[in-house]
Amino acid sequence: MTAGLHLARRGLSVLLLEADPNFPGGRLQGGAAVTLEHNGRTWSFPGEHGLHGVWGQYHNLRAMLAREDIDPGFVPAKEEAWILRHPKSAVQWTKGGSALRKSWIPAPFHYLALFIRPRFLQMLTLRDLASMFRVLGGLIFATAYDPAVEDARLDRFTLADFFKGWSPTLQSLFLGLARNFTSARPDQVPQAGFIAFLRFYTLLRRDAWRFNYFNRDSHSALIAPLQARIEAAGGKLQLGAQVTDLIRDGEGWRVQWQQPPSSEAVPEAENEISEANASHVILALDIPGARKLLTHSLSAHALTWSMAVPSVVVRYWFNRKPKGSSAEPEAGIFTGEFILDNYFWLHRIQAVFGDWSQVTGGSAVECHIYGPPEILLEPDAVLLARGLQDIGRVWPELRSALITQSIRRNAATHSLFSGNTDQGLSVQTPWSQLWACGDWVRYPHGSLYMERAVVTGLAAANGVLTAKNLPTYDIQPVDPPEILVRWIERLLRWVRRRARSYGQRREQN
Ligand SMILES: Cc1cc2nc3c(=O)[nH]c(=O)nc-3n(C[C@H](O)[C@H](O)[C@H](O)COP(=O)(O)OP(=O)(O)OC[C@H]3O[C@@H](n4cnc5c(N)ncnc54)[C@H](O)[C@@H]3O)c2cc1C
Numbered sequence: 001m002t003a004g005l006h007l008a009r010r011g012l013s014v015l016l017l018e019a020d021p022n023f024p025g026g027r028l029q030g031g032a033a034v035t036l037e038h039n040g041r042t043w044s045f046p047g048e049h050g051l052h053g054v055w056g057q058y059h060n061l062r063a064m065l066a067r068e069d070i071d072p073g074f075v076p077a078k079e080e081a082w083i084l085r086h087p088k089s090a091v092q093w094t095k096g097g098s099a100l101r102k103s104w105i106p107a108p109f110h111y112l113a114l115f116i117r118p119r120f121l122q123m124l125t126l127r128d129l130a131s132m133f134r135v136l137g138g139l140i141f142a143t144a145y146d147p148a149v150e151d152a153r154l155d156r157f158t159l160a161d162f163f164k165g166w167s168p169t170l171q172s173l174f175l176g177l178a179r180n181f182t183s184a185r186p187d188q189v190p191q192a193g194f195i196a197f198l199r200f201y202t203l204l205r206r207d208a209w210r211f212n213y214f215n216r217d218s219h220s221a222l223i224a225p226l227q228a229r230i231e232a233a234g235g236k237l238q239l240g241a242q243v244t245d246l247i248r249d250g251e252g253w254r255v256q257w258q259q260p261p262s263s264e265a266v267p268e269a270e271n272e273i274s275e276a277n278a279s280h281v282i283l284a285l286d287i288p289g290a291r292k293l294l295t296h297s298l299s300a301h302a303l304t305w306s307m308a309v310p311s312v313v314v315r316y317w318f319n320r321k322p323k324g325s326s327a328e329p330e331a332g333i334f335t336g337e338f339i340l341d342n343y344f345w346l347h348r349i350q351a352v353f354g355d356w357s358q359v360t361g362g363s364a365v366e367c368h369i370y371g372p373p374e375i376l377l378e379p380d381a382v383l384l385a386r387g388l389q390d391i392g393r394v395w396p397e398l399r400s401a402l403i404t405q406s407i408r409r410n411a412a413t414h415s416l417f418s419g420n421t422d423q424g425l426s427v428q429t430p431w432s433q434l435w436a437c438g439d440w441v442r443y444p445h446g447s448l449y450m451e452r453a454v455v456t457g458l459a460a461a462n463g464v465l466t467a468k469n470l471p472t473y474d475i476q477p478v479d480p481p482e483i484l485v486r487w488i489e490r491l492l493r494w495v496r497r498r499a500r501s502y503g504q505r506r507e508q509n
Pocket of ligand 1: 017018019020024025026027028049050051052053054241242243244284285286288289290293311313368410413414437438439440448449450451453
């Protein structure tokens, strides 16, 4: 949508083909609403792929919103809890987010601010303290290597390798973070992806961890306004258009897609095939969609593909609010013996939930479940019941307070970033006048997720604009690391260079 909007703004004729028949926006799309009756009043809560956060370094997304005069209703994040449950032990928790973003200790040592929080210290054992140097070593290693920009040579290693020698509690904390950002298990997460996450969201700058939610569902806050801007600029968005073929046609392309039959009178009618010619095509697909299309149409067998993972999003409505200090953070992560991976108190974030809570005294929470695969195979009722049990473990006062619940299963389209590899698809594809964008697409910029989708969308649009001699758009860089990180980074890069040239000399001899 970023690419389409920016091309339409330059006066080009834009057609956006979206496979989903109901909602544009991919992993930010809307979904079926849940309705509730209370005292004769009907409340409707829009569904969505999952709550999203706009982080400190999302400069290009914010710049696009400012250019387009879109106000998504930012709600600043105040606090995130870390909730831990070891096997057979009680639940422990601490506030964490504010310690990181407000720490007076410069990056990359700002995590030490956690150690003046009594609840955090209570969660640690002597073994945790003894493994601190390994943890620090791992974090410092991550300052010297930028997998989002450099070609990845760590792609054989996973997070499980990165955590070797760490104590169970500290592993659990960072694992929780990794799961929440990558939605995958440690043996699935490429080390390069984890390092890219650490660098972009927390390691290099304290303010990178400052973030905002939208005060409404992602469709209303972001996707619907983007669609309106595209259409106002003369672009066209077609839903239910599954692109099946790309055929070279002179210098440009012929694009074929399938769509449901236009006549409702013949319910069993086959999908209709349509096609259009275009001088340039931008692929803005998820990983499985791009892989299927390019392998089929262009025999792109030499390309390598990152993994894409599924997720489950559950929501619970309660007739009362959670109590006590553990209810103060509006969001948090679960680690250890929980099926849930995170939570967001929706009545503290989204306006419609807030209004409902004020009138009824109720509360509502969204939680994500990222796996493992055998858990995601459980039936809906089992996942909902086990999630509710987790909530009850942390907030026992909600145990018999459930009003209603919902579950949404997201297909395996979420990108597991694995760094830049030579064989991955990049914005400028191997085929002329065919471009690619998306949060998994190769481009030398240290951003991830929504911001990376916007950055690569701008870069792909710029490719087309350059070819047509039209003015391009600026892409804002990631903020530089804090000064101490810069020194450490320079020192470690110098060591890496020396080690490499020493190795080469030995090989020559
Ligand atoms: C539960 C969850 C929570 C998240 N939270 C955050 C967050 O807090 N912050 C953040 O920055 N990011 C978050 N993300 C990630 C974020 O949603 C993505 O990074 C972003 O939406 C990626 O956009 P994209 O355009 O690259 O891909 P997508 O949004 O996946 O879009 C790809 C589109 O291609 C379409 N498509 C595929 N094949 C075809 C075809 N053959 N023909 C036509 N169309 C096709 C799909 O239908 C889809 O609309 C989250 C993701 C999930 C799953």
